[in-house]
Amino acid sequence: MATIEVKNLSKSYEYYKKERGLFGSFKSFLFREKLYAEAVKEISFSINEGELVGFLGPNGAGKTTTLKMLSGILYPTAGEVKVLGFTPSKREKAYQKQFALVMGQKNQLLRDLPAIETFVLNKEIYEMPDDEFKRNLDELIELFEIKDILDIQVRKLSLGQRMKCELVAALLHKPKVLFLDEPTIGLDVVAQKKIRDFIKKYNQEKKTAIILTSHYMEDIRELCRRVIIINLGKIIYDGNLEDLIRKYAPHKVLTVTFNEGGASREQIEKYGEIAEYNPYGCVIKTPRSEAKNTAVALLSSDLPVDDILIDEVEIDDVVRQIFNR
Amino acid sequence: MKKFLTIIKAFWQRALTYRFTVIAYRIGEMGEIVVLILMWTAIYGTQEVIKGFTLPEMITYILAGNLFHVMVRNFLSTVVAGDIKEGQLSMFLIKPMSYFSYILAREIGRISLATILSVISQFIVISFFLNVFIWNFDSVYLLVIFIMLVLAFVTELLLSYLVGLIAFWTDEVDGLYRTIERVEKFFSGGYFPLSILPAGFVNASFLLPFAYSFYVPAQLYLKKIDLATGLKGILVQLAWIVLLYGLVRVVWERGLRKYEGIGI
Numbered sequence: 308m309a310t311i312e313v314k315n316l317s318k319s320y321e322y323y324k325k326e327r328g329l330f331g332s333f334k335s336f337l338f339r340e341k342l343y344a345e346a347v348k349e350i351s352f353s354i355n356e357g358e359l360v361g362f363l364g365p366n367g368a369g370k371t372t373t374l375k376m377l378s379g380i381l382y383p384t385a386g387e388v389k390v391l392g393f394t395p396s397k398r399e400k401a402y403q404k405q406f407a408l409v410m411g412q413k414n415q416l417l418r419d420l421p422a423i424e425t426f427v428l429n430k431e432i433y434e435m436p437d438d439e440f441k442r443n444l445d446e447l448i449e450l451f452e453i454k455d456i457l458d459i460q461v462r463k464l465s466l467g468q469r470m471k472c473e474l475v476a477a478l479l480h481k482p483k484v485l486f487l488d489e490p491t492i493g494l495d496v497v498a499q500k501k502i503r504d505f506i507k508k509y510n511q512e513k514k515t516a517i518i519l520t521s522h523y524m525e526d527i528r529e530l531c532r533r534v535i536i537i538n539l540g541k542i543i544y545d546g547n548l549e550d551l552i553r554k555y556a557p558h559k560v561l562t563v564t565f566n567e568g569g570a571s572r573e574q575i576e577k578y579g580e581i582a583e584y585n586p587y588g589c590v591i592k593t594p595r596s597e598a599k600n601t602a603v604a605l606l607s608s609d610l611p612v613d614d615i616l617i618d619e620v621e622i623d624d625v626v627r628q629i630f631n632r
Numbered sequence: 633m634k635k636f637l638t639i640i641k642a643f644w645q646r647a648l649t650y651r652f653t654v655i656a657y658r659i660g661e662m663g664e665i666v667v668l669i670l671m672w673t674a675i676y677g678t679q680e681v682i683k684g685f686t687l688p689e690m691i692t693y694i695l696a697g698n699l700f701h702v703m704v705r706n707f708l709s710t711v712v713a714g715d716i717k718e719g720q721l722s723m724f725l726i727k728p729m730s731y732f733s734y735i736l737a738r739e740i741g742r743i744s745l746a747t748i749l750s751v752i753s754q755f756i757v758i759s760f761f762l763n764v765f766i767w768n769f770d771s772v773y774l775l776v777i778f779i780m781l782v783l784a785f786v787t788e789l790l791l792s793y794l795v796g797l798i799a800f801w802t803d804e805v806d807g808l809y810r811t812i813e814r815v816e817k818f819f820s821g822g823y824f825p826l827s828i829l830p831a832g833f834v835n836a837s838f839l840l841p842f843a844y845s846f847y848v849p850a851q852l853y854l855k856k857i858d859l860a861t862g863l864k865g866i867l868v869q870l871a872w873i874v875l876l877y878g879l880v881r882v883v884w885e886r887g888l889r890k891y892e893g894i895g896i
């Protein structure tokens with residue numbers, strides 16, 4: 308049986324329309340029009356033990372809503388969710404002790420106290436035996452290199468340090484399932500990389516099933532074999548990341564460097580669509596099947612070619628293209 | 633049980649990091665009471681008795697009543713409302729501990745330092761007025777007062793929690809809370825002894841839960857209420873606790889359904 312099993316899951320939010328302006332405000336004060344926002348529409352997927360799946364989609368696509376239903380915060384409007392055999396919305400303790408949710412935009416650490424206090428608190432809340440707690444904590448402290456910041460008030464930590472501590476707080480009870488909602492949001496590239504390395508290592512060592520959402524394609528590229536793409540509440544792709552690129556990116560890119568006097572735009576144009584240009588280097592898009600031939604043609608031409616790199620299109624571009632359809 | 637102690641300890645520590653704020657509040661509290669006493673002294677002027685209170689009795693009413701009040705009060709509603717409004721409640725809903733238990737332990741940890749300091753500061757104020765303060769060492773009365781205060785503490789917790797839960801239905805709760813606070817203080821006898829008002833009013837407030845945090849224990853202390861009435865009051869308190877607990881359960885269930893978005 309799959310670790311996470313989602314069938315025809317839907318969620319609508321109920322909200323009230325508020326009209327613009329003062330008059331509108333009065334009007335909606337007297338009578339309000341009820342509206343429904345369909346945030347998630349009949350999505351289905353299943354995820355196995357140890358899988359690390361990237362959950363992609365533009366703002367408002369329904370990612371957080373889905374993760375909240377998987378954690379039992381929100382009650383589904385329709386459809387079925389099973390995680391580790393449990394129905395999350397029942398909020399059974401046995402389930403709650405086996406998963407964790409980390410939201411980059413919300414924190415569980417007590418801001419006015421050192422992180423270690425939250426860890427101790429979680430030990431009691433999750434009813435961990437002393438020795439197990441100590442073992443897990445030591446391991447995580449080492450993995451995250453947070454020994455030196457344990458005793459500093461959380462509000463005095465940098466965002467990156469805080470995020471590390473958030474993850475430690477969420478992982479102390481060794482969850483079998485982990486939901487990460489934009490864990491790298493707002494972090495600099497170095498901190499992002501650290502969090503990423505950590506997630507990777509944790510996933511490999513513990514065989515934890517992880518769903519990760521992020522707007523940083525670097526996160527997805529480095530961590531996720533499989534991606535689920537959601538837009539306007541519907542799944543539009545579920546599968547391999549590489550297949551995705553092959554399927555949706557009919558182009559490859561050639562990065563060409565020139566030496567000597569360089570080359571003019573006109574001279575290059577006939578080889579393909581120019582994505583970037585300056586006299587000493589350019590980026591050309593060519594159909595996937597033509598890439599090799601184009602490279603050969605360029606090399607055998609009389610242009611002063613110094614070097615050619617053939618690459619896949621940036622995954623950002625692929626995803627942007629999919630979102631825009 | 634260890635859960636509770638750990639939470640209480642953590643929030644004790646948090647309170648200690650804000651010790652200056654906590655102390656600053658106490659100075660304001662002390663000042664307010666002194667002003668109240670000065671005001672009554674001026675009102676009495678040459679009069680011996682007003683509505684059955686001599687000036688020393690009135691001063692003792694204010695001092696003892698405030699002492700009792702600081703022991704039983706809490707600030708839970710804003711905490712609960714904040715958690716709901718900011719969505720921080722989500723982070724508790726996914727934990728294997730009930731929010732109610734967590735928040736109670738947290739509030740006890742949070743206010744205990746303030747409570748201890750308030751009790752000390754009330755005694756300091758009392759020490760200014762030693763020449764007029766009326767002492768009562770009748771152990772039976774003190775026992776009844778003690779039980780009443782314990783029950784009042786529980787009642788106040790349930791009430792504040794209930795008020796905090798209003799945030800499930802509306803975002804704008806601050807004004808509402810201030811109003812409820814004032815009504816509560818009025819009915820508790822915190823502004824002046826309720827017996828100044830018509831008898832029907834006093835009888836009604838015996839049936840409400842508020843007077844047991846101030847007026848009733850203060851009057852018991854002054855022996856202006858007899859033990860039998862005090863014991864009856866305890867029964868009323870017990871009834872309120874049962875009722876409020878039931879209400880909390882229902883309101884929480886319904887609020888949570890809204891929070892989770894059930895039934896759409």
Ligand SMILES: Nc1ncnc2c1ncn2[C@@H]1O[C@H](COP(=O)(O)OP(=O)(O)OP(=O)(O)O)[C@@H](O)[C@H]1O
Nearest residue numbers: 320322344346364365366367368369370371372373
């Ligand atoms: N409490 C709410 N009431 C009404 N509508 C809501 C509520 N929360 C979310 N929505 C709507 O549901 C849709 C999905 O929101 P959700 O937060 O799941 O998106 P997301 O994919 O996580 O986006 P982002 O990348 O910006 O975090 C959005 O259109 C949003 O406006």
Ligand SMILES: [Mg+2]
Nearest residue numbers: 370371372488
């Ligand atoms: Mg989101």
